[in-house]
Amino acid sequence: MILRILGQETTTFFTTSALFTAIVGFAMQEPLGNFLSGIFLQINQPFQIGDQIQFQGLEGVVESIDWNSTDIRLNSGEITYIPNGAIAKELVKMIASGSVYRTVDFTTSANIPPNQVMDTACKAVINQPLPNINLDQPVFVRMWSYGLTEVNYKLFYYPKNYSEAENHTDPEIRCRVWYALSRTSMGSEYQSTENERLLQLVSNIEFFRNLTVKAQSLLVENSKTLLFDAEELLDYQNLLSPAMFLVVRGCVAIEQKLVPNSTTITFKPFSRQPQNHTQSSYALKPIVIEQVASELAKYIGPVAFSLTYQAAKEVSSLYWLYASLAAEIENIDQRQEFLRRQPDAPTEKFLIGDFFGEMNLFLGEPLPLVKITAVEDTEIFAITPVAVANALHHDGISINTMSRYITQYHNNYLTGTLQEAPSRILNQDGISEQIQEHLKPYFRRLLDPLVIGYPDS
Template sequence: MTPEVVTDAVLTERHNLYVALGALGLFITMVICHRIIFKGWKGGSDVTKAVRDRLRWLSLPLLILVPLWWAATQLDSLFFLSAELFVTACFVCVILVLESVRTTLSRKFKFSDRVLAALLYVVPTFVFVLSVLQVDVLEGVAGYALGTVLVLFLFLHLVYSYLFKWVPWKHPLSQVLRKRLGPWVYLGIVGVTLYFGMLRYPGLSVGERTLAGLAGALILLGVLVASEALLATIFDFYFPVARKSEIPTLFRDLVRGLVYIGLFLAFVGFVLKRDLDSLLVGSAVITVSIGFALQETLGNFFAGLALRLSRPYALGDFVQVGDITGRVDKIDWRQTSVYTFTGDYMILPNSMLAKEPINNYSSPSTLHARDIRVGLHYRHPPNQVMAIMRAVVAKVESVLPHPAPEFHLLDFADSSINYRIRFWITDYEGRYRIDTQVRVGLWYAFNRNDLEIPFPIRTLIQQPTTEKKDVEEILGFLKTVDFLEALGEEHLEVLARDARFQLFAAGEKVCVQGEPGDCFYIIRSGQVEVTVKDDQGEAILNFEMAVGNYFGEMALLTGEPRSATVSAVSDSELLTVSKEDLRGVIVANPEIEKIISNVLAQRQLRTEQAQQEAEEERAIRGGRSEKESSRSLEQLSEQLLRKIQAFFSY
């Protein structure tokens, strides 16, 4: 090589290096200006801020187009691209003007302080400075060529870091693409740098075939990046985010595998220039051998594919396969994972699922019917029994009102009449809990209404139909009630023989505010909670009552709707006096109702006066004489008497 040729080569490479440095400097300058305008500048009106937010991302192409256009105008080898780059930059400017009216984006621009990492400055910058200063480390042309390659790598790395690390992308699609494409894009950067180095570095004797193969590999890598971007958009964004539906892992892996196999065959055929026919024939022989060895695995694979096409179940469904029942947690190419109700994690091969019947309790509907069977004594009328069952089932919140529960008399067995209760639920996982609530409610309701669940034996000896009541204990409870003291010992004994104890389960409602009632209760054991709500449904009064307290006297005597909701805090046994129990005593002694009404009137007046004093915060209402109090008592007593007479209708 003559000195003149060497000198021309040095001048050419020096010029190329200076152009690359200028383009890089222009790029960094534009990035800094972009940061100052869209990040550092906080002033301006709301419209200016909105326009600035809109143009922040749309102006990014100019950061690359302008340095490339300037470099194309300075290099003869790229001059033919200068016009196209200029037109493209002008087109972007037109878009920026048109989009300046948009005010929808509000993302904040964030530029990391670690713009120049150690990777960029330690080795590349050191070698680059030595090359620029013409230190006698490398021969002149080689030094400038190496510097140009390093500048290219620095530029590509900055672009990669800017797009994949520094910009705080918030859109789900951007995050998905950055996660999926990051390694492939960086591999492409290394490949482009390597290709450019082989092309420009004079110390390497690389043949055209090698360069063509590397170029083909880069093209296939670009196709791979585009394919991966498309697959990530479909599988990781469109369906799970936009459509809110999960794509099975099996299907995603199958599609990606086919894409990778196609690209591999293209690499072998077009880059390595190998005959694909022989490769395919050899692959067929290997495939047959592997197929025999992996019959079970392939069976699971194709069974899983068939299951995904027919979609008998989906993630989160409750299914039953044989004796296994649980929630589907994962579906892949070989197996389906299920969480059972006992907390076990079961792995079911897809080939087994393809052969077994599958019960899906979640699709196409979560509606599920439950059956409970119970047998009761022959002496209980079926209509009465089914009415009690209907009331119990209606109180269980998890039981659906529609479809309505069904009650059937199944058969007349040896010792009982057998009934079936059918109701519908949507919480299949909680089916046993709901069944328990229904059964517990039935037991307490049967106990309160003296409904007997007989033993499955023949009764040969006459047994007493009912147990003797402890009249003395009931009398003791009745004597503690002020308005019942007027009945006298004889009438209290009559009432005690008719009254009965009833058992209520913890959490069960004894009476509900606003509903009609005709029973009076005295707490024998346990504890109840009393709640009074206003018209808006907010609790304005809440307290608990223990053993010896009573409630429900106004409903017993006048039939007024319940003024409060009473619920059992724990299992509670209540002495119950009904309207029918008291009717005989009142009919036989009409004078008793006057005494009772007078006692209730006195108590009600005391309650009203106490409430008035508490609200107005004074001892007694001014201007009220004894005569007025007497008249008020008489009027209230007369009102209560009329209500009692009307309620008992005699």
């Protein structure tokens, strides 16, 4: 109307506008359809990221869903971008869950046998699985590409929640595999703690303190550095054996647990250095002591109250209070019933310079069955019998002399702990004789193959 008042011709203008609108409308029809279909897919969610679907003869895993297209990774590994408008019009089939896998790539040197690499990587994931890994499905590794200097591998696993796998589970697996390969010298080179620092830590260990500097150097050179990721378990699968383990970086948490037998309850902390594990570090609350005393009174009567208050002055936690009082209950079934109220075993943190596994090194006895966890990125120095034999041989120290040192150390620090020598050793030939028998083969390896004799034999 304004244009007409101003005397302008409007026919041409409206004709041109209508034509332009039609052209734009036809041009934007498919993008707008995809956009609106994407909105409906986001709202209705007929499938989600990680689901396996079939569409127009294509089968694969849904990688992403945006406003324009849905990306599907085919079984061949290729990614196909399907417009949302096409998905909204066609039939989409869902594949049963549990068959959607992911792959994690890693590379090692071409000089390492593939079977060793694949076995180590699988064990790193299976022995201590991450929460998002579905162990109902297989975890396996395949050699993917081969070069002159390096080999690329793919680790296949099935996530429970596919949407979390890329940002969380995949990086955690890569990290776990790196640590596992580094412990077996199959990963990338890593600059471990320098020998000077290791020598200082080794020289502080009581039974290595009197060795010469050269002997201590041989001890370091013939031992091995092991690296562990945060929250990774230290067990027979990834610890050398026999060996003693020295913390040189990071922190290790070791569970302190109660070891009951048929007649008595004994304190069995995992000892590291001379210390009083039963000394109370903080006072238990009176209301807690009263509650424990009331529970004990059900089995032994009113005397439970005086016993409980006396025991509470000598223990370091509620766990050990239950442990000390359980010995007052003669009936084994009642004792176990009383201990069901006991809280979880406390943990002790081993820091730089602390060590464990002495009897594993000198007697070949396995580590106690307790939970040992790396609190953070941790470096452990595994001292082996070969290293000990080299050091003692250099200084001319006999096995007899060393076994006496270890026997004295055991009696002073390990008696009554989880690392105490088993009764079959204590009751038969004694620790000294068992140490000699265990170490002799390692000494013989240092001598001429035609061994005639050796002073310690």
